[in-house]
Amino acid sequence: MLKIPRPIYDSLRLHGEETYPHECCGVLLGHFEGDGSKTITSISRAGNTRDDSPHNRYNIDPKELIRIQREGRARGEDIVGFYHSHPDHPAEWSSTDLAEAHWIGCSYVITSVEKGKAALTNSFELTGTDEDNKKFVDETAAVV
Numbered sequence: 124m125l126k127i128p129r130p131i132y133d134s135l136r137l138h139g140e141e142t143y144p145h146e147c148c149g150v151l152l153g154h155f156e157g158d159g160s161k162t163i164t165s166i167s168r169a170g171n172t173r174d175d176s177p178h179n180r181y182n183i184d185p186k187e188l189i190r191i192q193r194e195g196r197a198r199g200e201d202i203v204g205f206y207h208s209h210p211d212h213p214a215e216w217s218s219t220d221l222a223e224a225h226w227i228g229c230s231y232v233i234t235s236v237e238k239g240k241a242a243l244t245n246s247f248e249l250t251g252t253d254e255d256n257k258k259f260v261d262e263t264a265a266v267v
């Protein structure tokens with residue numbers, strides 16, 4: 124389970140509306156709890172480096188990701204996941220999303236943005252032990 128405070132939930136959905144018709148992306152920071160759930164305590168918006176196809180691809184600059192990770196650690200936060208939007212496409216992961224997901228144990232949150240308005244927001248946990256057997260599993264996203 125992924126626990127998302129209401130203001131953060133609203134903020135990541137708004138991000139998708141702001142960048143429409145392009146994809147938005149960002150990083151989820153927080154804590155891995157002892158019971159296997161994750162709690163988000165902040166998010167960091169990231170620039171989408173995919174200028175070639177920003178409407179259906181997203182990528183976070185590795186240097187930006189390292190900076191976000193370092194700043195999170197300074198606040199006692201870990202990277203617990205990532206979010207991005209699907210402009211005029213369902214809130215389901217694509218084969219590209221799976222191929223480009225590498226953080227096993229982390230959550231991947233996808234918001235569908237239909238005609239500029241945020242619709243469904245779904246979360247998927249990347250499970251497995253390595254690149255060969257990784258897969259996405261539906262995960263409950265609880266707005267708390």
Ligand SMILES: [Zn+2]
Nearest residue numbers: 207209217220
């Ligand atoms: Zn996607």
